[in-house]
Amino acid sequence: MMLPPADIYAVLEATWPPAARQSLGPWCIRDGQGGGKRVSAATAEGDWTAQDIPAAETAMQALGQPALFLIRDGDAALDAELASRGYRIVDPVVAYAAPCDTIAPPDLMTAFPHWPPLGIARDLWEAEGIGPERLAVMDRAAGPKTVILGRAGDRAAGVAFVAIHGPSAMLHALEVAPDRRRLGVASNILRASAHWAQDNGAGTLSLVVTTANAGARALYASLGLQAMGQYHYRQK
Incomplete structure (x- = not known):
């Protein structure tokens, strides 16, 4: 039995969980409490527009966390938009x-x-x-x-x-x-x-x-x- 890519993200979330999550429009905002990037990054969970990004940035700042987004398979448009705003790629990861x-x-x-x-x-x-x-x-x-x-x-x-x-x-x-x-x-x-x-x-x-x-x-x-x-x- 092998694991399809979509399930990798669900297993990662459940086995290395953030302290808290909140839904903010199209975003999932994670409170990592110092536990690292995996538990502190925001993800797009619905349709988003460029006007939605500042709200996510503000929410992460309120938690004392840097503006950090997790870019998964299927997030190419978000990846491009963030790149245009000066976001840099950090820690490309492969799941096995x-x-x-x-x-x-x-x-x-x-x-x-x-x-x-x-x-x-x-x-x-x-x-x-x-x-x-x-x-x-x-x-x-x-x-x-x-x-x-x-x-x-x-x-x-x-x-x-x-x-x-x-x-x-x-x-x-x-x-x-x-x-x-x-x-x-x-x-x-x-x-x-x-x-x-x-x-x-x-x-x-x-x-x-x-x-x-x-x-x-x-x-x-x-x-x-x-x-x-x-x-x-x-x-x-």
């Missing part, structure tokens, strides 16, 4: 997905699912800039969820968050300690994520990665994940 049952199991004793996150998992995230605001996003995810702690050389080496929405799981916040990279840690975390997801009722594992991250994209492709959609942001 694969059926869980096509991903090989992890090596023995290399990855351990648990919830809530252990202190060592929090420490690994904090070292890579993932602090309390993003941990709060994980807490908000409503479906089945877990932390995958990866080990290498008999020590904690990496971590990721995985949550399920409907028949699909999505992996977020995959980080490996710099001195533990190139030891298969990320591969084992991904493989453990797929098998945890399958054990908890999901048929598909998905994730998103910036297009510039060639190393991660090569790893995902080697595990059988396929590109299923893309998006980017426009920031003023």
